[in-house]
Amino acid sequence: MNNFPEKPKEKRGIYMDHAATTYIEPDIKKAMDLYFSDLFANPAGLYGLAQEINGVLNDSRRSIAKILGALSDNIIFTGSGTSSDNLAIFGTAYQHQEIGKHIITTKIEHKAVLEPCRRLEAQGFEITYLDVNEYGQIDIKKLKQAIRPDTILVSIMYANNEIGTVEPIAEIGKEILKIRKENNSNFPYFHTDACQATGSLDLNVEKLHVDLMTINGSKMYGPKGIGVLYKRRGLVIQPMVLGGGQEMGLNSGTENIPNIVGIAKALELAQANKTVENKRLIELRDYFWQEVKNKISNVRLNGSELGDESIRLPNNLNISILGIEGESALLYLDSYGIACSTGSACNSKSLEASHVHVACGLKHEEAHGSLRFTLGHRNTKEDIDYVMKYLPGIVEKLREISPIKI
Amino acid sequence: MTDQEATIRGNDGTNWFYSEEVKDHFFNPRNFLHHDEKFESNAMGKVGSPACGDEMIIWLKINKDEDKIIDCRWQTFGCGSAIASTSVLSEMVKENGGMKIDTALSLKPQEITDRLGGLPIRKIHCSVLGDKALQEALNDWFRKTGQYDRIITAGKKVIDKVLNITDRDIEEAILEGARTLEDVQDKLKVGIGDPEAIPQIEDLIKFYTEKYYG
Numbered sequence: 239m240n241n242f243p244e245k246p247k248e249k250r251g252i253y254m255d256h257a258a259t260t261y262i263e264p265d266i267k268k269a270m271d272l273y274f275s276d277l278f279a280n281p282a283g284l285y286g287l288a289q290e291i292n293g294v295l296n297d298s299r300r301s302i303a304k305i306l307g308a309l310s311d312n313i314i315f316t317g318s319g320t321s322s323d324n325l326a327i328f329g330t331a332y333q334h335q336e337i338g339k340h341i342i343t344t345k346i347e348h349k350a351v352l353e354p355c356r357r358l359e360a361q362g363f364e365i366t367y368l369d370v371n372e373y374g375q376i377d378i379k380k381l382k383q384a385i386r387p388d389t390i391l392v393s394i395m396y397a398n399n400e401i402g403t404v405e406p407i408a409e410i411g412k413e414i415l416k417i418r419k420e421n422n423s424n425f426p427y428f429h430t431d432a433c434q435a436t437g438s439l440d441l442n443v444e445k446l447h448v449d450l451m452t453i454n455g456s457k458m459y460g461p462k463g464i465g466v467l468y469k470r471r472g473l474v475i476q477p478m479v480l481g482g483g484q485e486m487g488l489n490s491g492t493e494n495i496p497n498i499v500g501i502a503k504a505l506e507l508a509q510a511n512k513t514v515e516n517k518r519l520i521e522l523r524d525y526f527w528q529e530v531k532n533k534i535s536n537v538r539l540n541g542s543e544l545g546d547e548s549i550r551l552p553n554n555l556n557i558s559i560l561g562i563e564g565e566s567a568l569l570y571l572d573s574y575g576i577a578c579s580t581g582s583a584c585n586s587k588s589l590e591a592s593h594v595h596v597a598c599g600l601k602h603e604e605a606h607g608s609l610r611f612t613l614g615h616r617n618t619k620e621d622i623d624y625v626m627k628y629l630p631g632i633v634e635k636l637r638e639i640s641p642i643k644i
Numbered sequence: 645m646t647d648q649e650a651t652i653r654g655n656d657g658t659n660w661f662y663s664e665e666v667k668d669h670f671f672n673p674r675n676f677l678h679h680d681e682k683f684e685s686n687a688m689g690k691v692g693s694p695a696c697g698d699e700m701i702i703w704l705k706i707n708k709d710e711d712k713i714i715d716c717r718w719q720t721f722g723c724g725s726a727i728a729s730t731s732v733l734s735e736m737v738k739e740n741g742g743m744k745i746d747t748a749l750s751l752k753p754q755e756i757t758d759r760l761g762g763l764p765i766r767k768i769h770c771s772v773l774g775d776k777a778l779q780e781a782l783n784d785w786f787r788k789t790g791q792y793d794r795i796i797t798a799g800k801k802v803i804d805k806v807l808n809i810t811d812r813d814i815e816e817a818i819l820e821g822a823r824t825l826e827d828v829q830d831k832l833k834v835g836i837g838d839p840e841a842i843p844q845i846e847d848l849i850k851f852y853t854e855k856y857y858g
C-alpha cells in the first residue's frame with residue numbers, strides 16, 4: 239500500500255479522550271447558568287439574595303453528601319481534583335508530622351498525588367511507592383506489610399486514568415481499619431483519588447471505608463475548575479489556603495457557586511444513570527477491542543481484563559500497537575478527526591514513557607505504541623466503525639515507514 | 645494522562661504544535677523506502693535515539709567520481725518531527741541533482757530545523773537524529789571505499805570519572821532539554837562525585853547549547 243487511507247469528505251469530530259476531560263452536558267450547563275449573572279451573591283452576606291445563594295450552596299453540599307453516604311459538613315469544595323489531592327496529602331502530612339512522617343502510595347498515581355509526595359520527600363518525609371502487577375493492580379499483602387507505626391497516610395487511586403484499572407478500595411479500606419483497631423490508633427488515614435471513578439463506580443464512603451476521597455467535575459460532564467474533598471468527620475487536616483475560612487476553614491475563598499451547582503448536578507446524573515451507561519460503554523468498548531484485534535496484527539491490551547467494571551473502568555480501552563509510535567499515530571488520527579491519547583515517550587515533556595506503563599512492566603516498544611481511547615456519552619458504534627475504517631491503514635503505513643519490522 | 649496526554653497542539657494559543665512544513669512532510673513523507681521497493685544503495689547509516697528509543701535508517705546512492713550523493717531513501721520509527729526531519733533531509737540531499745559529500749558532512753541539524761520552519765525545543769533531538777544517520781551512512785561509504793581519513797566518529801570522552809559519564813551523555817541531556825549545570829546534574833548526577841569535572845561540564849553545556857539552540 240502506498241498511501242494513507244483517503245480522507246473522508248466530511249471529517250467527523252470523534253472525541254475519544256473522555257478521561258482527559260468531558261464536555262458539559264446541556265442539563266448541567268442549564269443548572270449552572272442561573273448563577274453567573276442573576277443569582278450571583280456571596281453566600282456569606284446577610285441580605286436575601288446572599289441567603290438564597292447560601293441555601294443553594296447547602297443544597298449542593300447535601301446532594302453530594304447523600305450520594306457519598308456522608309454528612310454535609312464532610313464535603314469540602316475545592317478548585318479541582320488536583321487541589322483536593324493536594325489538600326488531602328499536605329493537609330494530613332503537615333497536621334500529623336509529629337506522629338509520623340511515613341506515607342504509602344502507589345507507582346501509578348496521578349501526578350496530583352505523586353508530585354505532592356515528592357515535595358514531602360524533599361522535606362524529610364518518607365514515601366513508599368507500592369508496585370503494581372502487569373494489570374496495574376496493587377497487592378494488598380504488600381500494602382499491609384508496608385504499614386508502620388509512623389505511617390500517617392495511605393493514598394491509593396480508585397481507578398487509573400491511563401489504563402482504567404480499578405483498585406480494590408473497599409477491601410483495602412477494611413484492612414486499614416483492622417490495622418488501626420489492632421494498634422488502637424487513628425492512623426494511617428486512607429485517601430483515595432476517585433477522579434476517574436466518579437461517573438461510573440460506587441462512591442459510598444461507608445462501603446469503601448475511606449477517610450478522604452477526591453472527586454472532580456470535569457470527567458463526568460460537569461464543569462472544570464471544581465473538585466470535592468470528602469473528609470470523614472472528626473479527622474483533622476491542615477488547610478493550605480488561608481483567608482475567610484470558607485469550607486469549614488479548609489479552603490478559603492468565595493465559593494464558586496455555578497461550578498458547585500454544576501458538580502452536584504453532574505454527580506447526581508452520573509450516579510443515577512451509571513448502571514445503564516456502564517453497560518452501554520462496556521459493550522461498545524468490548525466491540526472496539528474485538529475490531530482492533532481482528533483488523534490489526536500485533537496488538538496488546540494494557541490494563542485489566544475487559545468486561546468487569548469492578549476491575550476496569552467501562553469506558554477505557556488502552557492498547558499497544560507494536561511497531562508504531564504513539565505520537566505520530568495520534569497526529570494521523572487527528573487529521574481524520576479522531577481524538578485520543580498516548581503514553582509514548584515521544585509525547586511526554588521528559589521523553590520518558592508513561593510512568594503507569596513502566597510500572598506495569600511494559601516493554602519500551604509497547605509503551606511507545608500505546609494508544610488510549612476513553613469513550614463517553616456521545617460515542618456510538620458508528621464512531622468505532624469510523625475509527626476502524628482508518629486506524630488499520632494508518633498503522634500499516636506507519637509500519638511501512640518504520641525500520642523496526644515486527 | 646497529564647504529560648503524556650495529547651500535547652499535539654501548543655498550549656500558548658497557537659494552533660498547531662508543528663509548523664506547516666513539518667505537517668506537510670509528516671503527512672506526505674518523501675523518499676521513504678517502500679517495503680516492496682528495490683533500492684540499490686551503496687551506503688547505509690542507522691542510528692537510535694537514547695532519549696526516547698526511536699530509530700532511523702538512511703540509504704545512500706553515491707557517485708564515486710563526483711564524490712556526490714545522488715539518491716537516498718530512509719525509514720524512521722518515531723514521532724512526527726522525526727519523520728518530518730528525515731523526509732526533509734532526504735529532499736535536501738537530492739535536490740539540484742544531489743549533494744556533494746563535503747556539503748553533506750558540513751550539514752548542521754539546524755539547517756534541517758530551519759527548513760522545517762522550526763521545531764519545538766523538546767523535538768530538536770529528533771532532527772539531530774537525522775543528521776547523525778546521514779553521518780553514519782557517509783562513514784559506511786568511507787569505510788567501504790577505503791577513505792578512512794574521512795571517517796568522523798564522535799569519540800566519547802569520560803568527563804565524570806566517578807560516575808563514568810561521557811561528553812555524549814551530556815550532549816544527550818542538552819538535547820533532552822537541560823540548559824544549566826543544575827539541569828544536567830539533575831538528569832545525570834554528573835560532577836557530584838567528581839567536583840573537579842564541573843568546569844569541563846560547564847564548557848560542554850555551553851558548547852552543545854550553542855550548537856543546537858544558538
Ligand code: FES
Nearest residue numbers: 584696722723770
Ligand atoms: S522521535 Fe521520539 S520525540 Fe521525536
